[in-house]
Structures are given as structure tokens and as C-alpha cells.
Amino acid sequence: MEINSDDLKTFITVIDSGTLSAASVHLGQTTSGVSRALSRLEDKLATSLLTRTTRRMELTEEGTLFLEKARAILGAMEEAEETIRIRRQKPAGRLCVDAASPFMLHCIVPHVAEFRAMYPEIRLELSSNDQITDLIEHRTDIAIRIGALNDSTLHARALSSSPLYVLASPAYLSSHGTPQTPEDLAQHSLLGFVQYELGNQWPLRHANGNNLPVTPSISASSGETLRQLALAGQGIVCLADFMTRADVEAGRLVKILESDYTGYRQQIHAVYYRNTQLAQRIGCFLEFLQQKL
Numbered sequence: 001m002e003i004n005s006d007d008l009k010t011f012i013t014v015i016d017s018g019t020l021s022a023a024s025v026h027l028g029q030t031t032s033g034v035s036r037a038l039s040r041l042e043d044k045l046a047t048s049l050l051t052r053t054t055r056r057m058e059l060t061e062e063g064t065l066f067l068e069k070a071r072a073i074l075g076a077m078e079e080a081e082e083t084i085r086i087r088r089q090k091p092a093g094r095l096c097v098d099a100a101s102p103f104m105l106h107c108i109v110p111h112v113a114e115f116r117a118m119y120p121e122i123r124l125e126l127s128s129n130d131q132i133t134d135l136i137e138h139r140t141d142i143a144i145r146i147g148a149l150n151d152s153t154l155h156a157r158a159l160s161s162s163p164l165y166v167l168a169s170p171a172y173l174s175s176h177g178t179p180q181t182p183e184d185l186a187q188h189s190l191l192g193f194v195q196y197e198l199g200n201q202w203p204l205r206h207a208n209g210n211n212l213p214v215t216p217s218i219s220a221s222s223g224e225t226l227r228q229l230a231l232a233g234q235g236i237v238c239l240a241d242f243m244t245r246a247d248v249e250a251g252r253l254v255k256i257l258e259s260d261y262t263g264y265r266q267q268i269h270a271v272y273y274r275n276t277q278l279a280q281r282i283g284c285f286l287e288f289l290q291q292k293l
Contacts, residue, residue: 092121099144101128160293161265189235192216203264
């Protein structure tokens, strides 16, 4: 005969209650029924778990070992049941997600309809900030951050990574020529970031290292603005694949200097404060987004 969870529960309840009669009250059974159940368990194990007298019960050595294992098994079963119960509940309530405008437009907005169909009771609030935001000040639940993380007070989850490419429109290259080496870029109109110096370190191998510092002819705070400028033929830009892949596939932008790429990839993280009330909404959104990325 196999041991089941009822056997384990009966045994643990007897130990925790101290007497068979007290255990019978907790279990809603008769005292004789609890005693028979305990005897059946000992028969299954072919060993004595308790020494019983008219006044007291004591665990045998085997009983002490079995009690420890029984508690662990029941605890794991309860945890598994709780996990499934939570997953079957429908997440609901406000969820505010912040991301830089390129990521918001290219990686979140296209999937909002599908997410809402899956979780209709979640009220999404989407905000775009091209600078790092204070989550509490802006009432943000999740912020998507591109690149290195510095704030250790936040809980972070890695979502994906994206390569950077140096790009230009066919019209720009037709008018100004195609650079053959990273050093040739100095003779071109370059599009770069303002107040984000890392964005102006392009991952290209050159005579002095693996990151080429550039001086932009036109600067912008938003990668999406730089993308639109590149599409309009205003210069050469270095942007993430997640926001330019469709442009490259359609021929609107062309990759250049590919043989000089270092292979650097920008890390994409979701950051948030630990909050058990939000955990379910945050969890389902991040699992959904990670699948899409």
C-alpha cells in the first residue's frame, strides 16, 4: 500500500496536537478512527513511529525522521497548490509601465491588443521617458531600461539584449558616399544623443580601440527622433536593432561598416520595487513581454 497525503496529515496533526483526542477534533474524526489511521501508516512503513502509553506519546527515532520528511512533503504540496491557485486568478488593477519612446513604440505598443485580450482586467498606463525616471515619483510600477543598471534598490529582471548597428538611408549614402572605415565617419553628418554620452560611443573597432567616440552634427534626446532623422536622409546613426529591424528589412535604412562591429549588445531590463500586491500584475506582464522579445 502506498502512503498518501492524508496519512501524512494525520501523523503530523497527532504530533502537533499532542493527543489522539485533540487530533481527532482538528481532523473531524473520531479518536478511534485517528488511532486506526495511525496504525495503518505504521503498517505501511513496517515500523513504529510512536510509543504510546495511557498518559503520553513519544516519537521513535524512525518517527522523528519521518516527521521531518512528512512536513517537507506536505509543505511542497501546499506551495504547488498555491502557485496554481494564483495562476488561475485573473490579474486585475492598474499597471503603469514606463519605457523610452523607441522601446515603447516598437516593442510594447504593437503587442498591447494581445495583452489586453489575455488580461482584460488590467488597466495599462503607458508612459515614455527618454531619461531614467524615479519610479515612486512618477507612480511607475515597471520601468524598462536599456543598458547598464546602477540603482541597487530596485529589483531587476533581464528581458533580452539588442545589438547596435550603424545605419543610414539609401538616399544619404547615394548623395554622400558610403564610409569604408570607422575613421571615414569624421567626414560625414552624424546623428547622436544629447545628455547621453554612452550613446555617442559607437561599437566599432578602430585604430585606438573598440569604441569609436563621435561628435554628432545633430543631437537629440530620443532615439526615435534620431531614427526619423536618419530615415529623412539627415545623416548616419547608431541605433538598436529592436527599433530599426523593420527599416532594414524594408530597405529604408542600410547597415554600414558591418565588418568593424564589435558584437556589443545592449542589455534590456525591467526594474521595479518589490511589492507583493503588484507581483501578479508585474509577473504576467513581464512573462508576456519576454516572450515577445
